[in-house]
Amino acid sequence: MVKVDDLDLKILSELSNDSSISIPLLSKKINVNSSVVYSRIKRLIKRKLIERFTIVVNDSELGYEVKALTGINMDTKKRDHIIEELFKIEGVREIAEVTGRFDILVTMYAKTLDQMHKLVSEKIGRIEGVLSSESFIEMKSRTKAMPYMPSKSVD
Numbered sequence: 001m002v003k004v005d006d007l008d009l010k011i012l013s014e015l016s017n018d019s020s021i022s023i024p025l026l027s028k029k030i031n032v033n034s035s036v037v038y039s040r041i042k043r044l045i046k047r048k049l050i051e052r053f054t055i056v057v058n059d060s061e062l063g064y065e066v067k068a069l070t071g072i073n074m075d076t077k078k079r080d081h082i083i084e085e086l087f088k089i090e091g092v093r094e095i096a097e098v099t100g101r102f103d104i105l106v107t108m109y110a111k112t113l114d115q116m117h118k119l120v121s122e123k124i125g126r127i128e129g130v131l132s133s134e135s136f137i138e139m140k141s142r143t144k145a146m147p148y149m150p151s152k153s154v155d
Contacts, residue, residue, distance in 0.1 A: 002047050007032065011040055012049065012148040019053040044132030057137040064109040066089075066105045066116045070124065071102030079103075091119050102134070113137070 002013075010030045014021060023041070027034040042049045059067070074082050086092050086106055094107040106124070111115035120135050 002014075002049060004049065007036075007040060008049070009082045009148040011037065011044065015041075015050070015053075016148065017145040020055075025099070029044045059109055063111045066110045066113055067141075068108050068110070068116055068120070069108045069138070070108060070120060070133050070135040072104050072106060072133045073101075073131045074103050074126065075129040075131060076103065081116070082127055089119060089123045128151060 006031075011026070014026055014029060023034050023038050026114045027037040032039070040141055072082075082142065083095055083104070086095055089108075091108045091110050092106055093109060094155070096107075097103065098105050108119055116135075116137070118131065124130060124133055130146075
């Protein structure tokens with residue numbers, strides 16, 4: 001594990017909340033000189049604590065109103081084939097291998113419930129090696145940025 005100090009954690013926390021923030025605004029926000037913030041960010045990138053800067057797309061503004069998590073049980077001998085086939089399906093965004101009652105969880109987006117139904121029944125259901133699936137339609141979601149806060153030592 002890479003060692004970080006409180007300043008690194010403040011920078012990571014602020015960038016997690018808004019990666020488009022300018023260096024001058026970030027330095028003002030955390031009350032640290034701009035050149036120090038710039039060099040710290042470069043160091044965090046070099047040490048691979050920051051992997052990339054990205055955006056969050058508003059899927060519903062593009063018409064993707066339905067999000068589902070689908071748990072899949074599969075023939076584990078066909079794992080690679082199943083994952084490969086899942087990624088070919090338009091609307092599949094993420095596949096996570098998990099513990100628990102499912103082998104994998106698939107995050108999918110569709111424009112309508114009917115389209116989501118077709119994704120699950122006609123696409124996923126027909127992949128060789130998929131034994132069963134259960135889908136969970138997202139009704140409402142709330143998120144928060146991960147707070148990378150300084151650790152408090154206990155005396």
